Amino acid sequence: AQSVTQPDIHITVSEGASLELRCNYSYGATPYLFWYVQSPGQGLQLLLKYFSGDTLVQGIKGFEAEFKRSQSSFNLRKPSVHWSDAAEYFCAVGGRFVSNDYKLSFGAGTTVTVRA
Amino acid sequence: DAGITQSPRYKITETGRQVTLMCHQTWSHSYMFWYRQDLGHGLRLIYYSAAADITDKGEVPDGYVVSRSKTENFPLTLESATRSQTSVYFCASTLTLISYNEQFFGPGTRLTVL
Numbered sequence: 001a002q003s004v005t006q007p008d009i010h011i012t013v014s015e016g017a018s019l020e021l022r023c024n025y026s027y028g029a030t031p032y033l034f035w036y037v038q039s040p041g042q043g044l045q046l047l048l049k050y051f052s053g054d055t056l057v058q059g060i061k062g063f064e065a066e067f068k069r070s071q072s073s074f075n076l077r078k079p080s081v082h083w084s085d086a087a088e089y090f091c092a093v094g095g096r097f098v099s100n101d102y103k104l105s106f107g108a109g110t111t112v113t114v115r116a
Numbered sequence: 117d118a119g120i121t122q123s124p125r126y127k128i129t130e131t132g133r134q135v136t137l138m139c140h141q142t143w144s145h146s147y148m149f150w151y152r153q154d155l156g157h158g159l160r161l162i163y164y165s166a167a168a169d170i171t172d173k174g175e176v177p178d179g180y181v182v183s184r185s186k187t188e189n190f191p192l193t194l195e196s197a198t199r200s201q202t203s204v205y206f207c208a209s210t211l212t213l214i215s216y217n218e219q220f221f222g223p224g225t226r227l228t229v230l
Contacts, residue, residue, distance in 0.1 A: 106158035
């Protein structure tokens, strides 16, 4: 069964500092990996996704993530955080939609607070 | 504007009442999904639909019913609401699952069952 663990429930970071959010996944085959962001009262917006190829993936809003198969990780990073990055971040894993392998499984989320 | 919309955005109901949450998308996406979001659990899949008149259970389907008579609509019904169904509900859609395209999410419906 596929699953995602986001070890950090809440992270506080100063504006301008770097940010790294951890994501560990469990999946039996080559995973498809996603990071979504949810601003307060909003739906989820895709930040970036990994399907194959280059293990360093660039996304929107200056975010990037690195797929490390040996560590079953897909950590999200941003070099310099802006106050508008305060939100909840979800990592998700899935696979090809064959047979019943249709799901995206989400982690519990990491809430990011940005202090001035 | 094209996109995926949900209604109502907020709903308060009482235990035992029937509630229907609406989801509408204008992209003609084949696949649609219903998730619930609860603190500490992230998003959990309730039901999904591959096309009109084709639906299937997700991770937490008990107490919910779905239908999909038209491609663009995917209503979720709580036949007899319980307090444990107090949650934020998200609808999502995706065009094709052959290459696992991105899922697009609606703004959510916050449901409170008293």
